[in-house]
Amino acid sequence: MDKPPAVDRRKFLGALGVTVGGGGLAGAGLVAGPKLVKAAVEPPKGKIPDTPYKTGHITFLTGPANGLGEAGRKGHLLAAEEINAEGGLLGKRKIETIFADESAGTDGNVKELRRMKLSEKIDLFTGIISSGNTPALGPVAEELGVLTLFNDGCTDFLFDKAVPNPKYVFRVTNIQSADGVTSAIGAAKAWPQAKRVGSIQPDYSYGRNVHEHFVLAYQRLVPGATLVSEAWPKLFSTDFTPHITKLLSDNPDILICGLWGGDYVAFYKQALRYGLFDKMKVATTLAFGGPPHTIGKDHPEGVLAGVHANYFFQHPAKGLWPANDGFVQRYQKRWNEYPSFESDGAYAALYLLKAAVEKANHLVGGWPEDDVIISMLEGMGMDTPAGYLYIRPDNHQGYKDTVIGMTKNDPKYDFPIWDPTSIITQAGPRPQRVDRCGRLDQEDLAAARLTVPSCLINGNRVRIRAGAVGCWMNS
Numbered sequence: 001m002d003k004p005p006a007v008d009r010r011k012f013l014g015a016l017g018v019t020v021g022g023g024g025l026a027g028a029g030l031v032a033g034p035k036l037v038k039a040a041v042e043p044p045k046g047k048i049p050d051t052p053y054k055t056g057h058i059t060f061l062t063g064p065a066n067g068l069g070e071a072g073r074k075g076h077l078l079a080a081e082e083i084n085a086e087g088g089l090l091g092k093r094k095i096e097t098i099f100a101d102e103s104a105g106t107d108g109n110v111k112e113l114r115r116m117k118l119s120e121k122i123d124l125f126t127g128i129i130s131s132g133n134t135p136a137l138g139p140v141a142e143e144l145g146v147l148t149l150f151n152d153g154c155t156d157f158l159f160d161k162a163v164p165n166p167k168y169v170f171r172v173t174n175i176q177s178a179d180g181v182t183s184a185i186g187a188a189k190a191w192p193q194a195k196r197v198g199s200i201q202p203d204y205s206y207g208r209n210v211h212e213h214f215v216l217a218y219q220r221l222v223p224g225a226t227l228v229s230e231a232w233p234k235l236f237s238t239d240f241t242p243h244i245t246k247l248l249s250d251n252p253d254i255l256i257c258g259l260w261g262g263d264y265v266a267f268y269k270q271a272l273r274y275g276l277f278d279k280m281k282v283a284t285t286l287a288f289g290g291p292p293h294t295i296g297k298d299h300p301e302g303v304l305a306g307v308h309a310n311y312f313f314q315h316p317a318k319g320l321w322p323a324n325d326g327f328v329q330r331y332q333k334r335w336n337e338y339p340s341f342e343s344d345g346a347y348a349a350l351y352l353l354k355a356a357v358e359k360a361n362h363l364v365g366g367w368p369e370d371d372v373i374i375s376m377l378e379g380m381g382m383d384t385p386a387g388y389l390y391i392r393p394d395n396h397q398g399y400k401d402t403v404i405g406m407t408k409n410d411p412k413y414d415f416p417i418w419d420p421t422s423i424i425t426q427a428g429p430r431p432q433r434v435d436r437c438g439r440l441d442q443e444d445l446a447a448a449r450l451t452v453p454s455c456l457i458n459g460n461r462v463r464i465r466a467g468a469v470g471c472w473m474n475s
Contacts, residue, residue, distance in 0.1 A: 042362055043091075044090040044361050045365040046365030046366035046367075047366055047367075048090045048092040048093065048361075048366065048367055049092065049093065049367055050093065051093060052088075052093065052095070053088065053093040053095050053096070053123050053124070054096050054097075054098070054120060054121060054122045054123050054124075055080075055095055055096065055097045055098070055123065055125070055126060055350075056097070056098050056100070056112075056113065056117070056120065056124070056125045056126070056127075057072075057076055057098070057099050057100070057126045057127040057346075058099075058100045058102050058109055058112060058113070058125075059072045059099070059101075059102050059128065059129055060102045060103055060129055060130075061073070061099065061100075061102070061103065062101055062103050063103045063236065064261050064262030064263060065102075065103075065129060065236075065261045065262065067261055067262065067291055067294050068152075068260070068261055068290050068291075068342045069101075069102060069342070070291070071290065071291045071339065071342040071343045071346075072129065072151055072152070072342035072345065073099065073346070074334070074339075074343055074346075075331070075339060075342065075343035075344060075345065075346035075347035076126065076151075076346040076347065076350060078330065078334055078335075078343075078347055079346070079347045079348075079349075079351055080095040080097060080350060081334075082330075083350065083351075083354055089353075089354060089357050090357060090358065090361055090367070095350065098116060098120055098122065100112045102127070102128065102129060102133065106132060106133055106136045109128075109133055109136070109137060110136055110137060113125060113137055113141065113144070114140065117144045117146045118144075124146070124147050124148070124149065125141055125146050125148040125149075126148070126149050126150070126346065126349050126350070127151055127346070128150050128151065128152060128153040129151075129342065130153055130206075131153050131155035131157075131176055131205055131206045132155075132204060132206075133153055134150055134153030134154075134155060134162075134171070135155060135157050135158050135161070135162035136162075137153075138158050138162050138163040138166070138169045139162055139163055141168055141169050142163060142167060145168060145370075147168050147370050147373065147374070148168055148169045148170065149170050149172060149349040149352065149353060150169070150170070150171040150173070151171075151172060151342065151345035151349050152342060152345055153173075154171065154175055154176040154179075154308065155176045155205060155206070155209070156176055159395040159396065159397055164395075166395065166396045168374070169396060170391060170396040170397075171396065172345050172348055172391075172398040173310055173341075173345050173398060174309045174398070174399065174400060174402060175397060176206065176209050176210075177209060177213050178309040178426075179209070179210050179258070179285040179286075179308060179309050180209065180210040180212065180214035180215075180216075180217065180256070180258075180285065181213050181217045182285075182309040182404050182424075183283045183304060183404060184213070184217035184256075184283075185217070185221065185404075185424065185426070186304045186405075186424045187254060187256070187281070187283040188217075188218060188221035188222050190281070190406070190422075191253070191281045193253075194222070194225075194254035194281050195222065195224050195225050195253055196226060196228045196251065196252045196253040196254070197215065197218060197226065197228060197229075197252055197253070197254055197256065198228060198229035198230070198231075198247050198250060198252030198254070198256070198280065199211050199214070199227065199231070199255070199256050199257075200231040200232075200233070200240075200243055200247065200255060200256075200257050200259065200267070201231070201232060201257075201259070202232075202233065202234070202235040202258060202259055202260070202263060203232040203235065204235050206258065207235075207258045210256070210258035211230070211256070214256045214283075214285075215256075228250050228251070228252050229246065229247050229250030229252050231243035233259075233263070235263070236262070237263060239270075240266060240267045240270050240271070241270060244267075244270060244271050244276055245274070247276065247280075248276060248279065251280075252280050253280060253281065254280060254281040254282070255276075255281070255282045256283050256284075256285075257282060257283070257287070258285045259284075259286070260290070261286075261289070261290055264286060264289075265290075265294060265295065268295075268300075269296075269298070272298065272300070277300040277303065281304075282300075284304060284306045285306035285309075286306050286307070287299075287303060287305040287407070288312055288340075288407075288418075289306065289307055289341060289342075290340055291337055291338070291340050291343075292312075292313065292337070292340065292417070293337055293338065293414060293415050294415075295415050297409060297414065297415065299407060299415075299416045300407065301406075301408050301409060301416070302407060302408075303406065303407045304406055304407075305404070305405060305406065305407045305416075305418065306404050307340075307341045307403065309402040309403065309404070310341035310344065310345065310386060310402075310403070311340075311341040311344040311345075311385065311403070312340075312341070312405070312418060313328050313339050314405075314417055314420065314423070315403050315405070315423055316386075316387055317420065321383075321385075323383045323385050324386070327339065327344070327347065327385035328385070331343060331347075339385070341386070344384065344385045344386050347384075347385065348386070348389060351382070352377065352380065352384075352389070352391070355376075355380065356373045356374075356376040356377045356380060357373055359376040360372040360373050360375070378391065378392075378393035378396070379393040384400070386400050386403075387401045388400060401425050401426060402425065402426040403424070403425045405418030405419060405422045405424065406418060406419045407419070408422075
C-alpha cells in the first residue's frame with residue numbers, strides 16, 4: 001500500500017481528531033452508534049449438524065499476568081454460555097472450549113496449538129495476550145489451516161511481517177502502536193508544559209514499541225520535549241526500586257509507563273513510597289488493563305490510565321451504547337466483578353464468529369466451510385461492548401475507537417475509575433452502508449482504510465489507521 005502524502009504540520013492535531021469528555025463523545029459518533037443496516041433475523045438454512053464446535057483458548061492462567069488472562073477467559077465463557085443458551089451456533093452447535101496456560105512460553109504454546117488442532121480437532125483458536133506469542137502462533141495457525149481470532153497479542157509485527165497475507169488468522173484488538181500514540185495525545189492535552197520525558201518499560205518488544213511511539217508522537221505534539229531518562233525492568237519483575245530511584249534522580253516532568261498486570265501493581269505501590277507521583281506527571285498505556293478491582297484505592301488520582309487503547313467498562317458511558325450496558329450488567333452478574341479490555345476482546349471474538357457463521361449460512365445453507373466464514377469476516381463491521389469493531393479485509397486486523405482517561409476515586413467503587421470528564425477518544429470509521437450479507441460496500445471499504453493524512457515526526461511518518469494510530473520508520 002502506498003504511503004499517504006505528508007500534510008502541513010499545523011494541521012497535525014486537527015488530523016488526529018482528538019475528542020475529550022462527554023462533549024467530545026458525540027463528535028466521536030458514539031451517541032447514536034454506527035448506522036448499520038440490520039437484516040431481519042432468519043432461521044438457519046439447510047441441515048445443521050449438532051456436533052460441538054470445539055474451540056482452543058490459550059491465555060495466562062497462572063503467574064503475574066493471570067489477572068488479564070482470567071478476564072479474557074471469563075469474557076470467552078460468558079459469550080459461549082449466552083450462545084449455547086440459544087442452542088449454540090445456528091441453534092445447533094454448542095461451543096466447547098479447551099483452555100491452556102500461556103505461561104508455558106512461546107515454544108510450549110506452539111506445541112499446544114498443534115496438539116489442539118491435530119489431536120483435539122479444534123474448529124477455532126482464540127486467546128493470546130503476549131505480543132511475543134502471536135508472531136510465532138500466527139504462521140502455525142496458517143500452516144494448520146485453523147480459523148484463528150486473536151483477542152490480544154497486538155504487535156504490529158504480526159500482520160506486517162509474520163503473516164503478511166493472512167487467510168485464517170484475524171485479530172480483534174487495536175494494533176500495538178496505538179498504545180504509545182494514544183497516551184502521547186492524552187499527555188499532550190493534559191500537560192503541554194511537561195518537556196522532560198522519562199520512560200519505564202518492560203524490556204521486550206511491547207515496551208520498546210510503547211517507548212518509541214510515545215516519544216516520537218509526544219515530541220511532535222509538545223515542541224521542545226526531550227527524553228531524559230529510561231528504565232527497562234525485565235518482564236514480570238518484582239523489585240522496581242532501582243528503576244524508581246534512577247527516574248527520581250533524572251527528574252523528568254512526565255513519565256510514560258508501559259508496565260502491565262502484576263508488574264504495574266508492584267511498580268505503583270513501590271513508587272508511592274518514594275513520592276514519585278508527586279514529583280512528576282505519569283502517563284500509562286495499561287494501568288487499567290487488568291480487571292478493575294486489581295487496582296487499589298491507594299492508586300493516585302490524576303494519572304493517565306491506559307487500557308491498551310481498547311476498552312474500559314465506563315466507556316461508552318451508561319445509556320449511550322446498549323451493547324456495553326448489557327455486557328457490563330451480565331458480566332458483573334456472572335462473575336461478581338467488572339470487565340476489562342481482555343473480557344471485551346474475548347467476548348467480542350465469539351460474537352464475531354457467530355455473526356459470520358450466520359451470514360455464511362444465509363448465503364450457502366447448511367454448515368458453512370471455513371472459506372465462506374472467512375469471506376464474511378473480511379470487511380465485517382459489528383457493534384461490540386467497546387463500540388464499533390471493523391475488520392479490514394486485506395490484513396484481517398480489527399479496528400475500534402482508541403480511548404484513555406484520568407484516574408479518579410469515586411465512593412461508588414472499591415477501585416479507581418476514569419474521571420468521566422477526562423476521557424479522550426479517537427473515533428474509528430463509521431461506515432453506513434452494507435450489502436445484504438452485512439458487509440460494507442466498496443465505497444465504504446475504501447473510506448475505512450487510510451483516509452486520514454499522515455505527517456512527519458522527526459523524520460518518521462505518523463498516520464492514523466481506521467480506529468487506531470500507527471507509526472512506521474522511514475528508511
